[in-house]
Amino acid sequence: MKYINIKWISLIALIVSTLSSCESDLEIVPIELQVLEQVFDTKDSAGVNANRFLTDCYRHLPETGNRVGGDFLDAATDDAVSSNPTNTSVQQLAMGTFNADSYPDNLWTTCYQGIRKTNIFIQNIDRVPLKGQLANGTPLRRVWKAEARFLRALFYFELVKRHGGVPILGDKVYRLEDDIELPRSSYAACVEYIVQQCDAITDSLRMDPFDLPNYGRPTKAAALALKSRILLYAASPLFNGGNIAGQNPLTGYPNFLAERWQHAEEAAKQVMDLKLFRLEPEFKSIFITRNSERIFSKQGGNNTSLENNNGPVGYTSGINNGRTSPSQELVDAFGMANGREITDPASGYDPNDPYTNRDTRFYATIFYNGATWLSRAVQTFEGGADKPGGTRQQTKTSYYLRKFMGNFESAVNYSSVNHDHILFRYAEIVLNYAEARNERLQVPDALVYQAVENIRRRAGLMPFELPKGLTKVQMRDAIHKERRKELAFEEHRFYDVRRWKIAEEIFNKELHAAVIYQTGTGTIRQSIPILKMNFQKRMYLAPIPFYEVIKNPKMEQNPEW
Template sequence: MNKIINLALLVVAVLAFTSCRKTFEDHPLTFTSEDYIWDNTDVTGTYARVFLTKVYSQLPTGYVRINGVILECASDDAVPSNTTNATWNIVNGGYSPMSTFDDNWSNSYSAIRKVNLFLANYKRVPWADPLVPQYLGAEARVLRAFFYYDMMKRYGGVPLLGNTVFDSNDPELFKMKRSSFDACVKYVLGELDAVKDSLRPDQTLANRGSGNGTAEGTDNEAGRMRKSIALAIKAKVLLLAASPLFNPSATPEKDYTGYPAFDKERWKAAADAAKAVMDLNLFALEPNRYTLSTTHVNKEFILMRFGASYQTTWGNIMSPVGYTVGTTVSNGLISPTQELVDAFPMKNGKPISDPTSGYVAATPYANRDPRLDQTVFYNGATWLTRAGAPTVETWEGGKDKPNNSSVNGGVQTQTGYYLKKFLANDANKTAFTPVMYHSSVTPTFCLIRYADILLMYAEAQNEYSGPDASVYSAVEAVRQRAGLVPYTLPQGLLQLPMREAIRNELRVEFAFEEHRFYDIRRWKIAKSVYGVPLHGVTIVKNTNGTFTYTPKTVATPYFNEANMFLLPIANNEVLVNPSMQQNPNY
């Protein structure tokens, strides 16, 4: 069980180690021997550090990592603009063990194996500073805990390897059974609690950005696991465990996933865990949300997957197809749905369905939540400077919906909208401000930010005790930063209306940050919001310059409640291991 593969046979990515902020990306591979990595003459442990840095490079990357589009193109928030994109196969037919989707099984176990290799060997290095191995060993265990969590939200219970490093031919590897979901939760929480006080110290707010919410912070070790990150991951795990998918209100027959009867105390544990992060007083909401796109280190980011430096590529591939910057034609790859657009309230905070909100169907984007303009390109939006067409034109025959195969190969919006999220505020500029994305290497991506913690707390506390003052405060802080006036929620909300308000706030605040796809599954609402017709809008420009907006159906996604709340384990994993049980009804 405790065999360790000879590292002389292992391909290790050798990274030019300076700081984590610059090295969490792939570099050319070289063969490196075991003695070279765990060098018993190197008091700095250079290659041992590099080995662990490689594990950081396997954290999720976000952006266009699924068939060249964003994960939310398989949710109720968007569809691919290109009708031949492979994600349409998921939209129309779902997924199966033979055709998986967002499958992170191999990547996660690869990372976990590297962690176990590191933990089995790093003490062989004669570290000059005893704090370094303490920090690195604790970091490795937090990383391992995160990779288990990342699988749990997809598959439920998964095999727990402990500290074992299996040889690829070890027969015990092919006898591993899935642990129950509860056992996985217990293991991950135990790991996080065991090392949270052994991690490198957290940085103060002052080192995470300027007071005006625009400048990059000066934390050179940002991205390294710290106590705050361990606590934030703990909150994520506990929220998942408290959610209806894993904490059902009706007692089902137990199976290998080990779903328990409903346990209200799980919500309290999740709320307490989120509150523990809030009580650190180490994070704050950035006053300018565009800061989240234009800085790697800021007051709001808690856990980031570091990668490329700033680039302009994202602007080219996401902007409406009628925009050409320099010699590059924009691609408009993502088409947000009408359902997402309608989820954004008016600037006064009222939903557009409220007769007193001031919403006018003939001018549907006027006086809306400022986050709509930061997330979606809509007809009439201001973007860059373009001769002859100063605003976005997604009306039939407009610059950005030309219905012409000679423009961008015929690829154009399916819904009347394009994706703007993660771009800078370039409405009045001639070129793109560099942002964090780069298409040729794995980019920086924020996995947990402070707004997430606030809304996690609000969700869990509301489910546990109802909408008390602390729930209002957490939600309203996010709404205030968004620019809603007034930002306050109606007083006297009951638990159900507050639940809906929190879920909608999560949707609009975290649009395209890989929340929605898994949120609608852990809440068990995917069938009612995703397995139904999704819409866009057909826009006709009238002779008097006004527009007529007509809803249209763009997709009716397939979703089977019998199995699709969890993802399937790839068929080859089940074939090579007879003990590996597939998720139900696949």
Template sequence: MKKHFYLFGIILVTVAASSCKKTFEDKPLELLTIDYIFDANDPTGDQASKWLTYIYSRIQTGYSRYNSAPLESISDDAVPSADGNGNWNVIRGGYSPISTFDDTWGICYNAIREANVFLANYQRVPWADSSRKVWFPNEARALRAYFYYELVKRYGGVPLVGDKVYNPTDAELTQLQRNSFEECINYIVKELDIAKDSLRPDASLANRTTDADFGRMRKSVVLSIKAKVLLLAASPLFNPSSTPNKPYTGYASYDAGRWKAAGDAAKAVMDLNLYDLEANPYTLVLQRANKEHIFFRTSDSRVSNTYAYYMSPVGFAPSGTKSEGRVSPTQEFVDAFGMKNGKPITDATSGYDPAAPYAGRDPRLERTVFYNGAKWLQRAIETFEGGKDKPNNPTVAPVQTQTGYYAKKFCANDSSSTNYTNTLYRDNGFVPAWCIIRYADILLMYAEAMNEYSGPSTAIYSAVEKIRQRGGLSPYTLTAGLSQSQLRDVIRNERRIELAFEEQRFWDIRRWKIAKAVYGTMLHGVTITKNTNGTFTYTSKEVTTPYFTDAMYLYPIALKETQVNPGIEQNPGY
């Protein structure tokens, strides 16, 4: 931790200064100081503003964040298409305190330190715009709380450093100990509550598309983060119903009231009446500012079609560039999508036909997965053996589907196009735009929390049915009289398919404490054979059984951190 806190402080001063409007002939860059960033003679607060803006850039993006694939490629929803992709090592349990993955410990504490630096120095600036003097410190406070949330969901309780800005020689850095999980949750929620009413006003939908500050902390964003935090705290991993957790891995005993607090937090967002579901789901990948996006990683607003090349089946090469088909969804994930009539495929009355397995399915399947026979760039996808998108020839396609499917989420509606449409993803020097919380997630958080607290209700049914209606189900209504357990299964499945590849499933199966069960079972794909009469035969194929132990519900703390600071106790089992 010592190295992280100190090193990034030096780097950031240089980065922040390199984009400023002042000239540097009179002072070498390596001599820039906090006094320069928080300039007592600059009423615009230009450099201080850039410092704050840079903290936002520490929020991680998604799409293909880890080993060029989404985090779901190490869940039960998908696997990497390439045999050599590093995510296979994670699937096989090949990580430890010595060799970590998705390690955000240093990133988050860097951001927390940057927020503390801002809070300790922003009043030096004679802000001409008095609103900034109110908004900016509360943005820093909310960002700090968010980064603690990112730590807690990975590691459990972590050291809370308060407002302290540590120097590299501070002996205390080597003595910090982990706060309990409960202390961390209480701190995060308190900080969010302090900040929520002192931020720039939420933009109306009419103004959102032209709002240059869309993505910065507002009341709606802070309330949404609070709902996420409280849902995590209420979930079985941290809110045990039987064996008590250690202080830094969760609460000592179960409390149903935590579900109520999470549901109330989600309802507070709903009651703002600022957000709704977009009628056309493709709007979510084409327009950064829309009715549904709440918490969005700020980035350059331009777009590209890079992501479509990354994910589209390997037989497509618009403009002469081959697609890469990086992600292979599992059969288990595909089977989670029911029929358009709202019934699961396991229901004998659903109309599901194993000989035509994609006919009449939930329309969200076609928007999420490339499957055999679906139309893409004016031709049918061919993932049958020897087909254009599974040629079984390494010279034609060195990487191809492991499961008979490719991931389509975040691609535009290009079934009839001749080239890929630009979407929000970029990969040419700008950080991709990434939505962290959208309104569909809020509705499902509300439904889950309130069902766990008090069982089925009309309000819960309404929240879930709203999503199913937008998804295109007909009828979209749920079966009347579902039990709490049955409705739990429905809500969890809706989260799986509605929020697919949005870095939800990976965390959901952990906080629900079902990861060991779903990872401990063989994951499947499909082998598709094209018959001489043009029909297809679909045969289940085994793909992999991920390795997972109870210890893996939390991440290991990197050895470099515990060596520098022996006071940080390692998570159990590592």
């Protein structure tokens, strides 16, 4: 087996990525020195090569969608299973059948590649006599440097949310002769570093998130959104007093501090106070148009990738691989249009007509038997066009993923729609604020109610108001449920359940599928078990990659890995 540590990964990545945009004659002299001279040209007042280098750093941003072995990360939660009949990566995540050498969602390498590249940029951009400034007078060099620092902070967040404390490299660019056997920084130090980076750059970034010539570059709002997310995680039970390794500073704080919830609340409020964003009236449009709910995205372009990967399999128009099978548990989590849960006797839910009068987010998230798509009804009954049986990959649950797809209900073919990777959107910020404020207070106040009810109002619930007089625990439950419905398949559920430290309960359950039979006298529906999830305490944090631990004696592994 071949082991690679941070030093070699980073150097190789630098050489490969920069060579791809530079002339071949650079191989004549020492590569790293010559690359720096070429990229950070002391005569390039337009910063053409430097900007190209910075743009290349964006490649390392995380993506969403079918990215974990071809599946959504949410197919490793109680919200879905993979339709693939083999033992997929997400099934290994759901079942815990992985080890430190085979973690299916390992971003260690790509994040540290991104960190090294941004450090190189930050260290060298001042050599470029860059002209230009923003309308507010901020020099372009300062803006670009702030963008690189944002990217670096986001790379660290992706590592910290998976592993806890990780090595913080600062601004240093390590070379082959340097001692790279660095220990992990404490969880607290990592959180402090990310927050400090966000605070330091907010006044240097662009303000307008809808500036099309620079769309996809981080703005002040993006930095504040990242700060909101990391502080929400830091305040949550898994890290704030619920450390899975007791006093181990690598895996969380050794003590609980209520003020951490206040810091998370204030960070979310900073984004809200910008008054730049809103909850889009049409839920489906958030994901296929560039709109005023998006805070920061990795550009994915216009295509039909989501439709091809996840569309119901029985259509001849386009490629339909039906990769994602939402669970019956997720379907049941969506309540009725009147705002009540389906278990409420007053909700009007009819088990013989289960898809009528549901929360509008249900229709925007899930294909069900009878839904309209490409000018016909989806058929997920046994033997139907979209659940034909046999060896073809198809739904395991009688449901397919609808979210993120274009509006092709009345079309006959797919056409390209926007499929950017949305990393931060305003609805998350509103829910972050509601959660943090509710946890800080003894009893939820009007501002907590308002935040949650704004989400429910946009969903079209009527009435959208929550019952008055909820306790803190009852409001917590309501917020958790809204996050599940609102943010489904956006890679929050996997980490939310962990940071709430309830995964040993929620992710140790059996998931269910619907089985639907069409008979001459009507429709018969059954619920059957489809997958028994398995969650062990050690899975709250991902293992440090084995190749890092074996190469670096100072790299402490996470508990029980």
